Amino acid sequence: MAQAPKNVESVKKPKPNYLILGGGIIGFAVAKDLRKNDKEITIIDLDKTRVETLRQEGFNALLYDISDPELVNVIDFKNLICIAALSSNDNANTKAISNFKPLIPENVRVVARASDGLKREEMIAAGANYVFIPPKIVSGTITEYLDMMETKHTGNRLASWLDDHRGMKLGIVLHDNPDPDAISSGFALMEITKKYDINAEILYDGKIGHHENKAFINLLDIQMVKITGPESFDKYDKLAMIDCSVPGVNNSVPAGKNIGIIIDHHPHGETEPNAEFSDIRTNVGSSATILTKYLQQMDITVSKELAAALLYGIRTDTNDFRRNTTSADFAAASFLHPLSDHDLLTQVETPSMSVETLDVLGEAIRNREVVSTCLLSNVGTIRNRDALPQAADYLLTMEGISTTVIFGIMEDSIYVSARNDDIRVHLGDVMRQAFGENAGGHPTAAGAKIPLGVFSSAKDKHTLQKLVEESVVKRFLTAMGLENEDDDE
Known part of the structure; x- marks a missing residue:
């Protein structure tokens, strides 16, 4: 090992605020960046030429x-704020962390550089408070820039x-029972x-x-038109589909309709959406995030009502930023x-x-x-499908449960809502x-949303419920990939 030259050992120990290894x-x-803050910095390196350059x-x-x-005996820790192990040698960084960590004050932070995830874990185990991986930072920065360029292009x-x-008349179609x-x-x-002088509804x-959804529409005074049948679409020159993408799938748009925007x-799924303009981003947590980006890019004044609506839309679809949340969702929320x-x-x-929501939750x-870590429940006939996701969210908090599936019958369809916190499972797939x-x-x-189909011929309500339950659960x-075996409760 290279030892400190005698002239270094003989001088007074440095008392850095930041020790860079x-x-x-x-x-x-x-x-160089830290020096702008007038902090004392000491840099350690094994390369003689590099050390001379740094001194210059x-x-x-x-x-x-x-x-x-x-x-550790060369440095005075008295004024130390942080140690940064930034060499390109993973093993040297890990050893340095192990050497310093037991001796430095508890409030001194240790930052380190690693080449991959495995080395990162080793450095954290050695005592590092934060470990970064340069290739990931670079790729993340580039990806963020490319995403920004794609957003601008779109x-x-x-x-x-x-x-x-x-001058055209545009019908903006939301999915059924919109959230x-x-x-x-x-x-x-x-x-x-x-x-753009377009008349839209x-x-x-x-x-x-859902009570909150009703309050949301009423308080924000959002004007919406109820679809009464296929003829409702005839008075529009074009249709825009929002938060849905395939005609007839969780929406009332007839197949073959001229879709301008998605x-x-x-x-x-397998059906490819077909529209003159299409923007489907599965890498964000809400459609409101996408629309917020458009408002920013087009420099459109956002009223306090619209900002509140979009912020609430992002929060509800990401479960207050706990579900399917990305940096784009956070950025949009920060703007709004x-x-x-x-x-x-x-x-x-x-x-x-509502009383009905309480009833559905009780059912x-x-x-x-319960099968393995999955909880499934048939709540029977319902009048409000919004109660299903509320029940699915609530029951996901039960001990030992990682997936919930709540289903019920409304009119001529079976509605199913599912939630999951097992990272190994892609619930949508x-x-x-x-x-x-x-x-x-x-x-x-x-x-x-499953059409009742052949089940609708069941002779009585009890038989119908039984057939639906057996089919959905199976x-x-x-x-x-689970067998239908009841756990002991």
Whole structure:
């Protein structure tokens, strides 16, 4: 091991605020930035030429092997804030961390550089508080830039499409029984179209059942038109599908309709969406995030009501940033937060739970069937499908449960809502495998709408419920690769 020269050992020990182990490209760059803050910096490196260069740059640089156990005796820890092991040698960084960690004060942080995930774990085990991997940082920065370029390119295409269709009448179609993400996204697109002299209306089918969703629409005064049949679409020159992408799949758009715009964040399954302009980003947590980016790019003034709507849409679809959340969702929320009417948001978030939702939750608890870590429950006939995801979210908190599947019958369909926190399972893929194209979603949240079909011929309600339950449970467990065996409760 290289030892400190006698002239170094004989001088007074340095008392750095920052001790940088490794004076290469990264170490030198970090030292230059830290020097702007008037902090005392000491750099340790084994390369004699590099040390001389650092000294010429005005740094206190010492010639030493950073992995040498004796190095701890060369430094005075009194003023130390942080040790940064930044050499390109993983083993040397790990040894240095092991040597220093037991001796430095508890409040001194240790930062380290690693070449891969395995070495990162070794450095954390040795005592590092934070370990970064340069290739990941570089690739992340490049990917972020490419995403920004793609967003700009897509936004320009949307602007061009809207500009080419000035004066037309546009129907903005949301998925059936729309949630805040779909509603706020439709609201945003309607505001965007005003810049291009387009007359747009928001269309929906099904019910606005959830109490919070009703409050959301009423308080924000969002105007929406109820679809009454296929003829509802005839008065529009073009249709835009928001938070859905395939006609007839969780929406009332007839097959073969002329679709001008599709904006969605859900996987579309095997059927390829067909529209003049399409933007489907499965790498973001909400459609509201996508629409927020358009508003920013097109420099459209965002009212406090629209900001509140989009922020609420992002929060609900990401379960308050705990589900399928990306940096894009955080960035959009950060932009919207200071613009939002927070008093209004508080009013939206505080309506009481409906009696029906409580009833569905009670049925879900009573009828639960547990297989391995999956909980499945048939809640019978329902009037409000929004109660299903609430029950699925609630039951996911039960000990030992990683996947919940709650289902019920409404009118002529079976509705299924599922939640998952097992990172090994992509719930959307499982649901699609189990129930076909009318199902899908994200790794942690998915749903399905299954036509009753042959089940509707059942002679009585009890028989119908039994047939539906057997079919849904069997299909889901088969897709999960599980046998239908009840756990002891």
